[in-house]
Amino acid sequence: MTENPGTGAWEPGSQWYDGEAGPLVRPYAMTGGRTQPGPTGVRFDLIALVTLDPAAPAIEEAALGPEHRTLIELCRAETQSVAELAADADLPVGVVRVLLGDLLELGCVVISRPVPPAHLPDERILREVIEGLRAL
Numbered sequence: 001m002t003e004n005p006g007t008g009a010w011e012p013g014s015q016w017y018d019g020e021a022g023p024l025v026r027p028y029a030m031t032g033g034r035t036q037p038g039p040t041g042v043r044f045d046l047i048a049l050v051t052l053d054p055a056a057p058a059i060e061e062a063a064l065g066p067e068h069r070t071l072i073e074l075c076r077a078e079t080q081s082v083a084e085l086a087a088d089a090d091l092p093v094g095v096v097r098v099l100l101g102d103l104l105e106l107g108c109v110v111i112s113r114p115v116p117p118a119h120l121p122d123e124r125i126l127r128e129v130i131e132g133l134r135a136l
Contacts, residue, residue: 049112
């Protein structure tokens with residue numbers, strides 16, 4: 001809140017404004033108060049890759065918020081991880097996860113999930129392969 005110099009009273013709503021940054025939008029306003037991505041309950045890992053779906057249905061621009069459009073534009077250039085999208089869009093990761101859930105349900109993006117550690121090859125096997133290649 002800022003103090004009104006004429007009256008000494010605090011101006012209502014002034015806590016939502018930063019003189020240098022401009023008006024602030026709280027994360028819950030961007031997500032409509034939601035903290036989980038969509039009704040499907042999908043979980044987006046930080047390293048999950050997000051790609052714009054070339055077969056995505058045409059969606060009216062007015063149906064998407066500015067943050068949704070920002071994520072689409074970032075994915076249009078190249079495939080990016082959830083962490084990269086959050087950093088490039090300057091949004092909290094939790095907000096990006098909720099917004100990506102919306103885009104996934106609309107069919108705008110495709111998510112490539114990382115390989116679970118249990119499915120990765122054993123380190124011992126990889127060392128044997130390296131040693132075998134060196135022996136050639």
